[in-house]
Amino acid sequence: MLMRSRPLIALALAATSLASCGSPGPAEEPLLSEEALAAxxxxxxxxxxxxxxxxxDLFSMEGLGETRALIVMKDGKIAAERYGEGYDADTRFVSWSMAKTVTALMIGQLVGDGLLRLDQPAPVPRWQRSGDPRADITLRHLLQMRSGLEHTEAGDPPWESGEVRMLFLDGRDDMADYATAQPPEAEPGEKFEYSSNxxxxxxxxxxxxLADADHAEARRRAVSDYLHARLFEPLGMDSMVPEFDRAGTLxxxxxxxxxxxxxxxxxxxxxxxxxxxGEQLVPRSWIEAMVKxxxxSPHYGLQTWLNRPNGEAEHPLFPNRAPQSMYAMIGHMGQYVIVSPEQGLTIVRLGHSNREERxxxxxxxxxxMELYPVQGR
Structure with a gap:
């Protein structure tokens, strides 16, 4: 019986071997290029x-738009750095709305200096006239994008939006005059409305x-000097160039x-x-307030986007895939500085992506980010 079964066993083994040769098996990942490894x-x-x-993949996959720069920092050290064709470590990239977070850092320093107060009426002369409802708008309301002013960030057609009119059309020479002139449409503090104005x-x-309110050059120089002395120079940010309008407003x-x-x-x-x-450039309490x-709006702090659920299908970040303590500076067409304290990460992505690509x-x-575990877990 044993002798007769051996051919059957051999046939079974042969069939198994042939079947395994015919199966595709797991697909092998393509080899990484020298450029990919060097990053x-x-x-x-x-x-x-x-x-x-x-x-x-971020640089090569279709449907993501054009990534022009990427930096991944882990615990204060560069883990990865790569640039698209035509860009390098010396290229200056425009912030778009990432600038909002920088402005909030400056405001925080002025609050820390005792020159401004967060929960007092914003010192805007136009709003202090008797009976003006805008007199109740506080600095906190402005920082949290809930001033109640009639500001339309995006419009159809685009040139009808408050942002485009302020930046490029009738408001461009004195942007603050244009922005502060807008009427209220809601009670201060009641409504979140994202607004460059x-x-x-x-x-x-x-x-x-910081300066004589009526002298454009004095305004420009005072704010520029303050930013460089208190923020950019201590950080070694030699490349930073902020823009000002004709009235001297940042x-x-x-x-x-x-x-x-x-x-x-x-x-x-x-x-x-x-x-x-070892130097506290911005008050610790201010940074904590920025990410509260x-x-x-649960996904917005003080001029800073938060990775917290907002109850909507679409989110500017990804709360289902990263800690809710994560936050970001976000700019038009896909500019990001993402900070995840629980992972020790700072990620910079700069480039050009439309809505679907973003x-x-x-x-x-x-x-x-998912390659990095949450620390302490």
């Missing part, structure tokens, strides 16, 4: 090849606090220019709660 440092704090692949009002308040909601590394330095300052090399949810691109950024 990752020697000690990135995550599996080197996995990180290199995820970074490479609101941030220009904050920039104007900074200029009025275009604080839209137009600052810096290298990717300098944008990363701002993210790291926030991750360290305002401290840099607004009463009118949604997909954010999931690729989430893939990168």
């Amino acid at each position: 990752v440092t020697a000690d990135p704090g995550a599996p080197t090849k996995a990180l290199a692949r995820e970074v490479d 609101t941030t220009v009002i904050l920039a104007d308040i900074a200029a009025r606090t 275009v604080g909601g839209s137009l600052m220019h810096a290298t990717a590394r300098d944008w990363a330095k701002l993210g790291e300052l926030m991750r360290r709660k305002g401290s840099h090399r 949810p607004s009463p009118a 949604i997909a691109m954010l999931q690729q950024l989430a893939d990168i």
Whole structure:
């Protein structure tokens, strides 16, 4: 019986071998290019090849738009850095709305200096006339985008939006005058409405606090000197170039220019709660206030986006794939400085992506972040 069964066993083994040869098996991942591997440092704090692949996908996958710069920092050190064709470490990239968070940092320093108060009426002369309902708008209302002013960030057609009119049309020479002239449409504090005009009002308040309100050059110089002396120079941000309008007001909601590394330095300052090399550049309590949810919007703090659920299908970040303590500076067409304190991460992504591409691109950024565990867990 044993002798007769051996041919059957041999046939069964042969059939199994042939079947395994015919099956496709797991697909092999393509080899990583030298460029992809070179983007990752020697000690990135995550599996080197996995990180290199995820970074490479961000630059090469279709449907994500054009990534022009990426920096991943882990615990204060660069883990990965890569640039698109035509861009490098010396390229200055426009902030778009990432500038709003920088403006909020400056306001926080002025509050820390005792020159402004967060919960007192905003010092806007036009609003102090008798009976003006805008007199009840506080600095906190402005910082949390709940001033109640009739500001329309995006319109159809686009040139009818308050942002476009202020930046490029009838408001461009004196943006603060245009922004502060808008009427109220809701009670202060009642409604969240994202608005670049609101941030220009904050920039104007900074200029009025630091200089002669009627002298354009004095306003420009005072704010520029303050930002450089108190923020940019201590951080070593040599590339930062903020823009001003003809009236000397910082275009604080839209137009600052810096290298990717300098944008990363701002993210790291926030991750360290305002401290840099033992010096408290921004009050720790202010950074904590910046990342605390607004009463009118759970995913927004003080000029800063938060990775907290907002009860809506679409979110500017990805609360289902990263800690809710994560927050970000976000700019038009896909500019991001993302900070995740629980992971020790600061990620800078700069480039050009439309709405659909940004949604997909954010999931690729989430893939990168998921390579890093939440610390302490």
